[in-house]
Amino acid sequence: MKKVCVIGAGGTGCTMAADMALKGHEVTLYSAPSWGGALEEVRAAGGIRMTGQAATGFAVLSRLEEELEPAVRGADVILVALTAVRHKELAAELAPLLQAGQTVCFSAGNCGSVVLRRAGNIPQGVLIGEMQGNIYPCRFSGPAEVKCAFPYMKKKVSAFPAKDTPLFIEAMREIYACVPAKNVMEACFNSPNLSIHLAGSLLNTGGIEHDSSFRLYAQGLTPGILTCIRAVESEKALIMERMGFEHVAHAGMIEKLMQYGKFPELDDFRQVSGPSSMHHRYITEDASVGQSLFISLAHSLGFSLPCMESLVILAGILNGRNYLQDGMTLASLGLDGLSAEEINNRLHNGFQCA
Numbered sequence: 001m002k003k004v005c006v007i008g009a010g011g012t013g014c015t016m017a018a019d020m021a022l023k024g025h026e027v028t029l030y031s032a033p034s035w036g037g038a039l040e041e042v043r044a045a046g047g048i049r050m051t052g053q054a055a056t057g058f059a060v061l062s063r064l065e066e067e068l069e070p071a072v073r074g075a076d077v078i079l080v081a082l083t084a085v086r087h088k089e090l091a092a093e094l095a096p097l098l099q100a101g102q103t104v105c106f107s108a109g110n111c112g113s114v115v116l117r118r119a120g121n122i123p124q125g126v127l128i129g130e131m132q133g134n135i136y137p138c139r140f141s142g143p144a145e146v147k148c149a150f151p152y153m154k155k156k157v158s159a160f161p162a163k164d165t166p167l168f169i170e171a172m173r174e175i176y177a178c179v180p181a182k183n184v185m186e187a188c189f190n191s192p193n194l195s196i197h198l199a200g201s202l203l204n205t206g207g208i209e210h211d212s213s214f215r216l217y218a219q220g221l222t223p224g225i226l227t228c229i230r231a232v233e234s235e236k237a238l239i240m241e242r243m244g245f246e247h248v249a250h251a252g253m254i255e256k257l258m259q260y261g262k263f264p265e266l267d268d269f270r271q272v273s274g275p276s277s278m279h280h281r282y283i284t285e286d287a288s289v290g291q292s293l294f295i296s297l298a299h300s301l302g303f304s305l306p307c308m309e310s311l312v313i314l315a316g317i318l319n320g321r322n323y324l325q326d327g328m329t330l331a332s333l334g335l336d337g338l339s340a341e342e343i344n345n346r347l348h349n350g351f352q353c354a
Contacts, residue, residue: 001025002174005075007068007090009037012107013081015138015146018050020079020175021059028063030071035086038144039064045144052148053268054136068093077103077175081135083281084110084289084328091119100125103171105157107135110289111188113160114333117351129159129168130184133191135176137272149269156181156190161350182245183347185297189240192250194290197282198311199228201275205318212276217269221258229254231307239298239305243340278318287315292327300330301340 002025006017009031017029031037042048047060065071072078072094082090087110095116098104100123106112109130116128132155141147154177159168162183169178181187188194201208204220214220230251240247256263257270275282291312298305309324316323330336334351335343 002076003074004028004175005030005072005078006081007031007071007078007094008035008081008086009039009042010081011139011146012134012136013079014038014042014048014140014144015050015054015148016079016081016107016135017061018048018059018146019055019148019152021047021061022050022055022057025175027059027061028065028071028075029061030065030068032068033066035082038140039066041144047144049142049145050148051141051145052138053151054138054148069097072097072102075102077105077172079175080104080106080112083285084108084112085285087112087115088119091116095120095122098122098126103127103168104129105168105172105175106130107155108133108191108193109158109184109188110191110285111160111184111293111328111333113158113184114347117160118334127159127164127168127171129157129165130187131178132156132181132187133193137269139273147268149272152176154179156187158182158184158187158347160184160347162348163350183344185243185343185347186240186245188290189236189245189294190248191290192253193282193286194294195229195233195236195250196254197275197286198291198308198315199232200225201278201280201282202311202314202318203228205278208275208277208280213273214276215271215273216275216282217257218271221254223258226251226254226258228307232311235298235305235308236294238303239294239301242301242303243297244344278315283315284319287312287319287323288321288327290328292323293329293333295324296329296331297343300336300338 005028021027031039113128137149157178158181159165
């Protein structure tokens with residue numbers, strides 16, 4: 001049994017907390033009062049009910065916390081389940097609280113491990129890493145009740161620095177079985193979110209703005225959207241090859257999802273809700289973090305990405321933002337001005353190799 005602290009009481013955080021408790025771990029769920037989330041609903045219910053294709057049952061948690069220091073004190077593993085736009089805020093508070101022997105895992109990562117390492121002097125013996133994409137597709141199905149659309153499947157992970165990945169995988173072994181990615185950028189850029197969310201959401205703006213209960217995978221998939229997703233993935237492939245990264249394409253899954261009446265094992269996923277507006281994380285998070293960082297990398301390598309850049313610009317127009325200017329970039333991660341080989345070296349060895 002491990003002592004696990006889950007940071008974030010949204011759908012993913014509550015699903016992680018329930019899953020860990022049902023597997024016999026001692027679980028603390030933390031959420032800052034300003035973040036929202038379901039902490040009070042969980043308190044009122046006495047736990048979290050988990051249904052769907054992963055673990056099922058009623059999970060009783062050890063502690064609910066609204067203060068970060070007591071939440072993470074003594075934890076073996078800290079699972080971060082926050083949208084990436086909160087990672088910098090969290091990192092500033094979390095970094096000085098970490099202690100040797102602790103492991104921090106971001107899901108989805110979005111280079112949150114780099115953000116945390118840059119936030120302060122992390123003690124020796126702390127492992128920090130992240131998962132490729134979100135840990136599982138899940139949503140609230142009622143007060144203090146979550147539903148998971150897929151069972152947990154081994155996730156690619158990387159530590160930052162990546163030389164620590166074998167130790168990170170071993171530290172996570174009793175929590176989630178994982179396999180190695182080359183580094184945190186390879187993990188970040190192979191998330192299906194990077195390929196699917198902006199294209200699928202922006203081309204469905206009318207439907208989303210007419211219906212806040214919109215379901216992209218049940219209502220919004222069309223041949224035109226599949227074509228746009230494939231264009232994004234074609235652009236991605238060039239950069240992934242230049243970086244020496246494995247490139248995982250996700251358009252095939254979209255093609256299967258579009259075949260309604262077939263593949264019934266995908267029906268729970270088809271019913272996953274969202275996006276509910278143009279301010280949903282499918283737009284704001286992916287434009288300001290995943291895609292803005294990827295475009296920054298492409299530009300540094302001398303590539304232009306007309307389809308991906310157009311999507312990010314359109315998202316910015318709809319939300320009154322300049323995501324390419326204000327979003328995550330190589331510079332914001334301390335990786336600007338480097339060649340592909342130098343970036344990979346920095347991600348493998350850490351900042352001390354600068």
